[in-house]
Amino acid sequence: MIDRLVLEADAAQNARRYPDAERLVKQALALEPDHGRALTVLAQIEAKTGRQAEAIARFHSILEKDPFGFDAVFWLSVLYRGAGNHGEAVRFAQQAIELRPLEAHVQSNLGLCFLAVHDLDKAVTAFERSKQLNPRIPMNLHHLGMAYQLQGRDHDSIAAFEQALRLAPNMPETLAALGQALLNRVDTEGAIRCAERLLTLNPKSASAHLLLASALIAQGRAPDAEAHIDLALALDPNGANGQAMLGLRYQALGRLDEANQRFKNSARLRPEQGFAYCAFMRNHRVTDEDAEMVAEMESLVGAGKVPARGLSYLHFGLGKAYEDLKHYEQAMAHFDEANRLAYRLRFGEASFDRDKYAKTFDWTIKTFSKEFLESYRHEGLETDCPIFIVGMMRSGTTLVEQILSSHPLVNARGELPFWMQRRQSVMAVGETKLDVNRLRQVAETYFEFIHHLGPEAPHLTDKMPDNFLLLGLIHLAFPNCKIVHTIRNPVDTCISIYTTPNRTAVEYANNKDNIVFAYEQYRRLMAHWRNVIPADRLLDLRYEELISDRDAVTRRLIGFCGLEWDEACLHPEDNERTVATPSVWQVRQPVYSTSVERWRKYEPWLGAFAKLR
Numbered sequence: 001m002i003d004r005l006v007l008e009a010d011a012a013q014n015a016r017r018y019p020d021a022e023r024l025v026k027q028a029l030a031l032e033p034d035h036g037r038a039l040t041v042l043a044q045i046e047a048k049t050g051r052q053a054e055a056i057a058r059f060h061s062i063l064e065k066d067p068f069g070f071d072a073v074f075w076l077s078v079l080y081r082g083a084g085n086h087g088e089a090v091r092f093a094q095q096a097i098e099l100r101p102l103e104a105h106v107q108s109n110l111g112l113c114f115l116a117v118h119d120l121d122k123a124v125t126a127f128e129r130s131k132q133l134n135p136r137i138p139m140n141l142h143h144l145g146m147a148y149q150l151q152g153r154d155h156d157s158i159a160a161f162e163q164a165l166r167l168a169p170n171m172p173e174t175l176a177a178l179g180q181a182l183l184n185r186v187d188t189e190g191a192i193r194c195a196e197r198l199l200t201l202n203p204k205s206a207s208a209h210l211l212l213a214s215a216l217i218a219q220g221r222a223p224d225a226e227a228h229i230d231l232a233l234a235l236d237p238n239g240a241n242g243q244a245m246l247g248l249r250y251q252a253l254g255r256l257d258e259a260n261q262r263f264k265n266s267a268r269l270r271p272e273q274g275f276a277y278c279a280f281m282r283n284h285r286v287t288d289e290d291a292e293m294v295a296e297m298e299s300l301v302g303a304g305k306v307p308a309r310g311l312s313y314l315h316f317g318l319g320k321a322y323e324d325l326k327h328y329e330q331a332m333a334h335f336d337e338a339n340r341l342a343y344r345l346r347f348g349e350a351s352f353d354r355d356k357y358a359k360t361f362d363w364t365i366k367t368f369s370k371e372f373l374e375s376y377r378h379e380g381l382e383t384d385c386p387i388f389i390v391g392m393m394r395s396g397t398t399l400v401e402q403i404l405s406s407h408p409l410v411n412a413r414g415e416l417p418f419w420m421q422r423r424q425s426v427m428a429v430g431e432t433k434l435d436v437n438r439l440r441q442v443a444e445t446y447f448e449f450i451h452h453l454g455p456e457a458p459h460l461t462d463k464m465p466d467n468f469l470l471l472g473l474i475h476l477a478f479p480n481c482k483i484v485h486t487i488r489n490p491v492d493t494c495i496s497i498y499t500t501p502n503r504t505a506v507e508y509a510n511n512k513d514n515i516v517f518a519y520e521q522y523r524r525l526m527a528h529w530r531n532v533i534p535a536d537r538l539l540d541l542r543y544e545e546l547i548s549d550r551d552a553v554t555r556r557l558i559g560f561c562g563l564e565w566d567e568a569c570l571h572p573e574d575n576e577r578t579v580a581t582p583s584v585w586q587v588r589q590p591v592y593s594t595s596v597e598r599w600r601k602y603e604p605w606l607g608a609f610a611k612l613r
Contacts, residue, residue, distance in 0.1 A: 002028045005024050005027050009022075010041050039062055044071075060076070089116065111126030118150075120147055120150050138168035141167070142164045142174045145159075150309070195215060204235055213245060229242070241273075260283055278317035280293070308344065343510035354514075360429055377476070378479075379439055382480060384478075387484065391468060391485050394500060404461050404561065412463070422442050468522060472533075484541055490519060557569075
């Protein structure tokens, strides 16, 4: 009879009929108070109904009688993990593995325990063993993906999340994690699909609205993102991610004090994210008044419990803080660590393929000769509406766009990945002939695209620095359009690339030698474009000259673009347009000279950058 009561109690608890289960098991224990299985079932019921302290005490009592009782060992690991006693959780999880090493859920539990103490390598090993034992447990695959993501292995995390979703297509937490991983790899369309699926499952998901907003902003569609940020904040007013997103929104609009308050709120709500601290430090000039927050960041770094992505942001933020405080050796030490972490996050153990990178430049220079451009000169659109702004990243392109869009006849469209995404469809690397029909189709699609992004104006700017690689195609698509190429001191440019957290995965960033190599490739390609693109279509604008002789250089820029002079162009800091680049704080200030020869502050620690002096 006792065994029957225990079996019925176990069945009732598995069916989540906890009152019935407890009644039945207590009937059994009334008949035999030391019945091992009955005590285990009662402890499990206590654990599942929120009575963790009672459950822990009862499982310990069971272990005293049976030191090798698997259920007690396993459940103590789970309960201690839930209570935040991670040391005991790991200890009991390892004992459970010794008792049953070939059970997938036991390995998965060990992985969760290691994840809780941020021992990512051991967590991944446990989740991978669990997957080997049973590859069809969706939640284990989700946890494996999360561990990969925390390691910065976005490619592997995406594969794990997708495998989990093939088994269980409507797991919200996995859809959200996959969307973020795709966004980390700049797959904005994939991130949008995940967000839209999440919103179909739950229209009131604040995290889904924020994911969608982030993807839209990454596509240059900040106005479309605003409604989703508002909805997310209405649904979860105190969410850390929502506060950070609102901070970015205020920052883009030039409302810097409000942005800083939101960044502080976000950092307080979830310090380990790191991003909010970094955003705050980069959104103002750090002084001794910020000492308390700098100390908080140092404490987080020293605690060793922040995931790699958050840690990278903290180091970037501390580097900026110490530079403002004129502690340059400390600043560079933090920038070095930030870049080490960021490189691993984005590329793992892969190395920058310099040979492949250089061959793209070789092919471009060889293919887009003066004769080649002349042979296709009349295939593009006749309009002169778009103004293209290019240059090495961090060379002043945002400032130039801010100046131009201060003119009443010019509206800014920001950074548009359009040409990078479509270049292969017009002419892939390695080909020698241009698909003329496709070129015109893409040009017409682009023209419609930029006109639908915002308010109309006779001229619209497209500021995508890396478009310097595609100037041959762009010039053929729009032979009458102006191209403004910004040039900044090479070492200052490279230092700025190195000390700025990039939103997208730039394959040469985060390593001084790679940045120098990429800069040299860029420089030789721009020398080629100057020889083959007419001088009245391509203007070299030097950042340092713009700073030192602002009136004359700004007038030259406006005249080159075929515009009448307007005094507003001398006050780009008053331009109220939305700005969504890492330079957002700088362009809200009056034109300043503090970034000129910035590299001298770091002269003892330049490393490979010294080559470009």
